[in-house]
Amino acid sequence: MIDIKLLTANPQELISLLGARNPKYSKLASEVLAQQEVYKQELFQVEAMRAERNELSKKIGILRAQEGEEAAKRSMQTVSKIKEEMQAKEEKLKTLKNNIDEILASIPNIPDVSVPIGEDESGNQLVKENALPIPSFNFTPKDHHELGEKLGILDFATAAKLSGSRFVLLRGDGARLERALISFMLDTHTKNGYTEFMPPAIVNASALFGTGQLPKFKEDMYHVDSESDQYLISTAEIPLTNLYAGETLPANQLPKAFTAYTPCFRKEAGTYGKDTRGLIRNHQFNKVELVWLSTPQESMQILEKMTKEAELILELLGLPYRRVLLCTGDMGFSSAKTYDLEVWFPSEGKFREISSCSNCTDFQARRMGLRFKKEGEKGTELVHTLNGSGVAVGRAFAAILENYQQEDGSIIVPEVLRPYFGKDKIEANV
RNA sequence: GGAGAGAUGGCUGAGUGGUCGAAAGCAACGGUUUGCUAAACCGUCGUACGGAAUUAAUUCCGUACCGAGGGUUCGAAUCCCUCUCUCUCCGCCA
Numbered sequence: 001m002i003d004i005k006l007l008t009a010n011p012q013e014l015i016s017l018l019g020a021r022n023p024k025y026s027k028l029a030s031e032v033l034a035q036q037e038v039y040k041q042e043l044f045q046v047e048a049m050r051a052e053r054n055e056l057s058k059k060i061g062i063l064r065a066q067e068g069e070e071a072a073k074r075s076m077q078t079v080s081k082i083k084e085e086m087q088a089k090e091e092k093l094k095t096l097k098n099n100i101d102e103i104l105a106s107i108p109n110i111p112d113v114s115v116p117i118g119e120d121e122s123g124n125q126l127v128k129e130n131a132l133p134i135p136s137f138n139f140t141p142k143d144h145h146e147l148g149e150k151l152g153i154l155d156f157a158t159a160a161k162l163s164g165s166r167f168v169l170l171r172g173d174g175a176r177l178e179r180a181l182i183s184f185m186l187d188t189h190t191k192n193g194y195t196e197f198m199p200p201a202i203v204n205a206s207a208l209f210g211t212g213q214l215p216k217f218k219e220d221m222y223h224v225d226s227e228s229d230q231y232l233i234s235t236a237e238i239p240l241t242n243l244y245a246g247e248t249l250p251a252n253q254l255p256k257a258f259t260a261y262t263p264c265f266r267k268e269a270g271t272y273g274k275d276t277r278g279l280i281r282n283h284q285f286n287k288v289e290l291v292w293l294s295t296p297q298e299s300m301q302i303l304e305k306m307t308k309e310a311e312l313i314l315e316l317l318g319l320p321y322r323r324v325l326l327c328t329g330d331m332g333f334s335s336a337k338t339y340d341l342e343v344w345f346p347s348e349g350k351f352r353e354i355s356s357c358s359n360c361t362d363f364q365a366r367r368m369g370l371r372f373k374k375e376g377e378k379g380t381e382l383v384h385t386l387n388g389s390g391v392a393v394g395r396a397f398a399a400i401l402e403n404y405q406q407e408d409g410s411i412i413v414p415e416v417l418r419p420y421f422g423k424d425k426i427e428a429n430v
Numbered sequence: 431g432g433a434g435a436g437a438u439g440g441c442u443g444a445g446u447g448g449u450c451g452a453a454a455g456c457a458a459c460g461g462u463u464u465g466c467u468a469a470a471c472c473g474u475c476g477u478a479c480g481g482a483a484u485u486a487a488u489u490c491c492g493u494a495c496c497g498a499g500g501g502u503u504c505g506a507a508u509c510c511c512u513c514u515c516u517c518u519c520c521g522c523c524a
Contacts, residue, residue: 040480047480047493054493057505061448072504079504204514248440248477371477378488380477 001366002107004036004100017110020117020328025107032103039096046093049086053079105209106216109363111328112300112337118327127339128323130351132315134344139407143347144398145278148174150409151428154279165276166268166283168394173426177400177413178286180420181393182261185288185313189390192309194259194290199239201262205229207242210368212334212360219269232265236289237387241360244293245368248380254372255294255302259390261286279394280352286393292386295372296362299384300337303359307339310355310390316416319399320344322351336361341391343399354395357388 007014011033019026056079064072116125135141148154153174159167170178190196202224208214208231213221222232233239240258249256264287275281290310294302307323314321326338335358342351362382365371371380404412411426418424 043493044480050494051492053504057503058449060504064448076504083504 001104001363002110003362003366004032004104006110007033008036014110017328018107020111021108021331022329028103028107032100032107035096035100035103039093039100042089042093042096046086046089049082049089053082053086056082102215105367108331108333109336109360111331112359112361114325115331115337116325116327119329121327121330123327124330124340125325125327126322127325130320130322130344132318132320134320135346135403137346137405137407141346141402141405142409143278143345144401147401147405147409147411148279148398151411151426153177153426156277164283166281168279168282172429173421173423174397177417177421177426178393178397180417181396181400182286182288183420184316184417185390185393186259186261188313188316189259189288189290189309192257192312194257197236197240197243197258197260199233199236199260199262201233201265202230203233203238203242205231207238207245207368210242210245210370211238211364212367213238216333220267222265222267233262234266235264235287235387235389236260236262237291240289240291241293241364241385241387242368244383245370247369248371248373249293249383251295251372251374254383255292255298258291259288260291261288261393263287279398282394288390288393290357290386290388290390293370294384294386296381296384299359299361299386303337303339303357303386306386306388306390307341307357310341310357310388313391313396314341314343314354317396317400317414319396319403320351321354332356332358334358334360334363336363343395344403345399346402346405352395354399355389355391358386360385360387 002014007029011029015026015029018029056075060072060075060079063075116123118124145154145156149156151173153171155169155171156167159169162169186196205214208221213231213234221234224230224232239262240260243258263284265284268281268283271281279285290306292299292302292306311321311323321341321343324340324342326335326340331338338356338358340353341355341357343354344350345352361384364385365382370383370385372383373380400414401411404414406412409428413421413424413426
């Protein structure tokens with residue numbers, strides 16, 4: 001949620017920044033401003049009425065003792081009248097407030113000043129060229145889908161039989177490679193100071209509201225139980241960021257760094273026909289996530305640090321990658337600034353997203369009531385939250401198959417994975 | 431799944447309709463005392479929102495908040511309803 005005070009203070013600036021994401025948001029912001037003005041006036045009146053009621057009510061007890069039942073009754077009647085008037089106004093006030101909250105909840109975060117203006121991904125900025133050698137093949141490289149099926153480690157047909165489209169069954173070395181990747185990533189991050197978690201994969205609606213998946217992106221979530229209003233997580237960002245929701249942390253505990261491996265579940269509504277083959281876009285996939293809670297002062301530096309730590313995974317795996325700064329039109333809902341890491345896919349001859357690292361500033365913290373307090377100072381401040389994939393496991397799996405493929409269809413296992421995987425090569429195992 | 435108990439400020443814990451935003455204790459903070467530490471004593475000690483004053487730190491006023499949401503009442507931490515969570519016992523289960 002954006003800060004309505006900030007919006008009131010610099011309406012033009014914020015409205016145009018939001019418009020840079022999508023023009024519809026500047027309209028929403030103007031609407032909120034107009035309604036907020038009415039709301040403030042109404043609230044002022046109602047509060048004055050409440051003050052009068054409280055004052056008179058308080059005196060009734062005393063009045064009865066001093067001047068008797070009659071005087072008390074007269075006073076009660078006066079207050080009853082105030083109460084009636086007040087109830088009508090309160091009704092109106094509640095409707096207004098709900099309306100404002102609803103619109104406010106659907107407005108995305110304000111882009112940071114360093115974010116390029118642009119409508120879609122064509123406006124993104126390449127900020128770091130690939131430094132690792134792109135593998136050259138003296139044969140036509142196959143895609144990971146074909147490689148994996150031939151090796152018997154990826155089985156999409158059986159997954160479809162069990163579940164449906166956009167699922168995968170990992171078998172033998174495939175399952176083991178996935179597990180090796182997860183362990184390698186977690187070990188690397190915990191060595192860098194992240195605290196490891198194994199969070200629930202089912203969360204409630206209020207956690208989803210906190211990180212911004214609800215109410216706007218409901219159609220992409222698996223709703224597992226409507227009675228208890230619980231959903232399968234679409235990313236570990238949800239449980240990790242909500243860990244301290246509703247709490248006030250001592251400033252000296254910040255920053256906090258969390259990592260977790262979880263399966264992630266997405267309906268992928270609206271992506272029909274996109275990446276239907278392979279590991280790129282599935283309903284269930286594994287991801288190792290990084291989450292930071294920090295003070296506002298250091299969150300931008302932490303975004304740089306966290307992105308480097310995600311890059312480290314790709315470097316250690318020897319996968320060619322580059323870093324892209326997303327433009328206003330391509331950024332996610334909660335983010336103020338996002339870097340995407342893209343990894344090289346030889347079969348397509350292009351780089352594809354494997355990690356997304358975002359600074360959500362106080363946007364999520366405001367939604368979930370996550371604050372911090374400096375020792376000896378009055379009042380509290382909103383925490384800044386950051387999240388990044390460190391990295392998507394399925395996509396890393398796919399990139400390894402493609403980049404490390406041999407002419408005979410076997411795969412050389414990257415050196416850092418060998419302690420986890422136990423072998424240096426994946427070969428067809430008939 | 432069944433039965434019962436509970437949820438109050440940073441923590442412990444009192445409070446069953448009228449100056450209760452909430453006793454008391456602990457912790458914390460400021461001070462007095464002290465050779466130092468400790469102890470003792472005095473004081474301060476919630477958050478959010480709105481308004482007023484101040485250059486500002488801040489102060490004052492109002493409103494809301496005693497798990498959440500509704501209701502009763504002139505007035506609710508206190509009474510009623512619904513929900514959530516925690517604990518104990520039984521059942522079931524990896």
